Amino acid sequence: MTELSWITLLPPFLAIGLALLTRQVYLALFAGIWLGYFLLNQSGFLPSLAEAIDAVIAVLGNPGDARVVVFTLIIGAFIITLERSGAVSGFVRFLERSRWVTNGKRAQWMAWLIGIVIFIESNITVLVAGTVSRPLFDRFRVAREKLAYIIDSTSAPICMLIPLNAWGAFNLGLLDGLGVQDPLKVLLASIPLNLYAITAVALTAYTISRNYNPGPMASAQVRTHSGDVDGIDIAASTGERKHVKPRLINMLLPVFTLILAMPLGLWITGDGEIFAGSGSTSVLWASFAALTVISLLVIFQRSMTLEELSHTWMEGAGRMLPLAVILVLALALGAISKTLGTGDYVAGMVGDAIPMAFLPLVIFLVAGVIAFSVGSSWGTFSIMLPIAIPVASALGAEPALFVAAVLSGGIFGDHASPISDTTIVSSLAAGTEHIDHVRTQLPYALIAGAISAVGFVGLGLLLL
Structure with missing residues (x-):
């Protein structure tokens, strides 16, 4: 593949689509990896399957x-x-x-x-x-x-x-x-920018x-x-x-x-x-x-x-x-997406269509929708970070804000989702009906989400 095109979007989009459709993050991630190698080498589905398996194994070589x-x-x-x-x-x-x-x-x-x-x-x-x-x-x-x-x-x-x-x-x-x-420095720098996590804790104290x-x-x-x-x-x-x-x-x-x-x-x-x-x-x-x-x-x-x-x-x-399996699959998907140039293509595409300052908001909202649909913040991180990080790199932006937008969106969607494991365990621990917990928590989650959305627009204007 000598030039970037919309085809580079197919592996992550397939992963997102399958995750939303089946709620099976493992299947979704591996399907994205498989398609990525099929597009890269155009060697047929069975040879690309072998390449995808080797790519997953290669993660542990790092x-x-x-x-x-x-x-x-x-x-x-x-x-x-x-x-x-x-x-x-x-x-x-x-x-x-x-x-x-x-x-x-x-x-x-x-x-x-x-x-x-x-x-x-x-x-x-x-x-x-x-x-x-x-x-x-x-x-x-x-x-x-x-x-x-x-x-x-x-x-x-x-x-x-x-x-x-x-x-x-x-x-x-x-x-x-x-x-x-310096991944540790980036992760620590994302903490004060993790608006949903901060807002959720603060809103609980206010409540x-x-x-x-x-x-x-x-x-x-x-x-x-x-x-x-x-x-x-x-x-x-x-x-x-x-x-x-x-x-x-x-x-x-x-x-x-x-x-x-x-x-x-x-x-x-x-x-x-x-x-x-x-x-x-x-x-x-x-x-x-x-x-x-x-x-x-x-x-x-x-x-x-x-x-x-x-x-x-x-x-x-x-x-x-x-x-651990999700982590390995996510890293393999990130590797093939980087090879295909997905991040560079997305950066060029959104650079023309979306003002740069609004990118953190878009990432936050997309991550929130995925987490709500899948019921897993970790699954959302594994799908969205391999997309957000290359975009930040291609735009020459500091990655901490993009990381914070993904993490915030993942937690937001997880809090609002009725199929989240944390939501289910919270209902059990409190001794309340699960649907009652979902109904009563949703207004708080939406308030914190709205505040975070406005905040990410402000951070985008200030930092990008």
Whole structure:
């Protein structure tokens, strides 16, 4: 292919179309890769299939990409070991004994603060906050739908704003694989530009402080005040074994290790310069250090045998395997799109059709539509970043704003979507009907989305 044409758009468009149609991100990404190699070499569908498979395998030949994939598996092992060590129940018991909550507003603030403090994994945040707060919300007659909204809106956004977790590593791996120089610096620079994440957390705080209940939430609150706690009786499970003793130390020590090991790794790999360090190496070291600490704790506490611990590691890694597969496929799609010149073509096309200042808004809205339809923010990141990064590069623009637009759109669509796994888990943890959570959260998501859309226009005018 000697010149750029509309044909270069077909692989990512096929991936987007199949993702929207089938909601199968794996199939969609691989189909895009396959079509890309068919267009590149025009060697027939079967030879291009072999080339596509080789391209996926080749991703693991890059040390940085391989480190992020291994990190994803290690963090899965860490999370499940943490769950089964008594760490979560220990943290829950600590909060219950604090007796700080004396009214409905404080119950809401506690749920909000848990979402801020526990940033290692979105589902753990949701389950801990729901387990602790649900009885208090019932006692002070605050709607369970409000609890579901609070914990849903402080889980994924906080994981994006404090990216010392699988969310950060996943996007760091995508940026590194897409050829972004200093991917860690770009990811950190995108944090203050991640308007939806910031707005969602801030709007939740405003909602609590002002008792803001728009539309369906007002009806839910009136019903709850009358004594009708309408919900489900399924208790949210944190994944802990019932016979394990609650231990707060099992939450605090590994999490502090994770937090401290990350900058230490950056400092070491950067020869004393944190921002020159290797992000993929540092997150791998930090996750391994945290896994080592929690593993030693459960062995010394005799809450697990070495055999049980090794089985737990494998189970946790297995949980994260689908995300690792998405990451590898997304990197392979990004590679073939770069070879075809998709980003350069899109940049030339939109440069004539769309004012440059409006590109972040367009990217935000497209990512939001994909996430809403697919129900997966991670799947959206894997589809949109391989498109947005080359466009930014071709236009000579700083990539941080384009990254922030993709991440914001992914979380926005995920929050509004009734098929999002985070939305479903939030309903379960709060003990409310899923459709009630979707209905009551949608106005908040739309408000935060509208504010973010206006903000991205402003940022585009200022920065592009």
